[in-house]
Amino acid sequence: MFKSLTARAIVPVAVAVTGFVIICCILLYSLMKSDIISDTVTYATGLADTVVKSTRYAMLNSDRETLKNIIDNVGEQKRLEHVRIFNKKGLIMFSSVHGEINRFVDKKAAGCVECHSGPVPKETLAAMQKARRFTNERGVEVLAITAPIYNEPECSAAPCHIHPAEQKVLGTLDIGLSLADLLQNLKVMRERMIVFSIMVLLLTVGGVAALLWRNVFLPLRLLIEYTERTAQGDLTAELPDCGPELSKLANNVRTLSEELKQAESSAPRGEGTE
Amino acid sequence: MRNGSSLQSEQKPPLQDFEGLRQESESRISRLHLKSGNGPLSLALFIALSILAQNDFAILPSLPDEVLALLGRPPSTNMISAALVLYSFSAIILILGRMMSGSERYGGVLHVGYLAAFYTFYHFAHALAENFWAVFAAGATVLILESYHLWTYCREEIRKERELLAQLERKEKSGFAP
Structure with missing residues (x-):
């Protein structure tokens, strides 16, 4: 089969073209996938910052009812799998999933270990380090972002509740976006x-x-x-x-x-x- | 008659010349047979390497932190991918060029080395899982082309040697000088 002139002329061209097109397609797909995921992480980080900013006033006033409402309303959004705020000890204070309130998060789990891997927890993380991907209990692939809630002079000096000024991080907002649409695309x-x-x-x-x-x-x-x-x-x-x-x-x-x-x-x- | 027979014995080639040429040709044929087996050997080596790479080299022990720090930051995934495209393109062009010129050169083992380097770079850039199939496709394409080139070249040379052997046999029978 490979001895004929036809095969000797066509086989190398077919192998070369097929191979090169496959290589380029795989690399292009991988590049586009990483770009899309990077864009999603940027979007989710922006969303987390928006939630932190919108809860700031309620936090300063220690208005738990308003805070709970904000978290519930944000959590109702399509594509959002969970929104939760936990304190420095890892106790979930507010969550769109009410069943997990007053539970502790595992500091060794993905999303926590990035800061808590050393004896002294890290206070800042790069955008991509804040992100983690996992499949939740409902079988949905989730991209989650953890955004620290930093202490501010208004917080440490507020008369309602006391956070010492040297405490840098008061808690963390954890927001999870469903990747189902993205994976389908x-x-x-x-x-x-x-x-x-x-x-x-x-x-x-x-x-x-x-x-x-x-x-x-x-x-x-x-x-x-x-x-x-x-x-x-x-x-x-x-x-x-x-x-x-x-x-x-x-x-x-x-x-x-x-x-x-x-x-x-x-x-x-x-x-x-x- | 005596003169004629002495002339004939002078023109008749010595038998060892035929034997020497035949042996030389046969040794060339066996060398070519051996050489044509290099293609599948390189492919097998690459497949073994790919099996290791598919699990992100989990079987191999990881490098100590000091060595990793000494190596510095790995190149970005985009840079490695660009290098892979460039490598595949130039390797394919070079092999097709060699096919056109009928060159004997074979770079299969060298290519396995380059591909191992790509696997290693992706491993250190933590992007091997996403780019494994790209390196595998590049390796398969380059090595299949190399093997095909080597196989057709060796087969052609073996055919020429066999023709030479047949010619020698005919000359030997007819009493011509080699």
């Missing part, structure tokens, strides 16, 4: 890229194969048939139409064959045997 994008790649491959490999067949292999087959008939002594065979180069070759074969035949017939009998 990525799946559609992946399928479109596969279809596009197959079309490019079919056009390239098919195009090369068709052109080679029409311009090289078919004329070559006609030439082989013609030379075989000429070699058998049939000088009446018609010269095939196989392009300028191959026609010239066929003509040369015919001339050679005619001259040989003439030389053979004009030579006196028995000359070669002496």
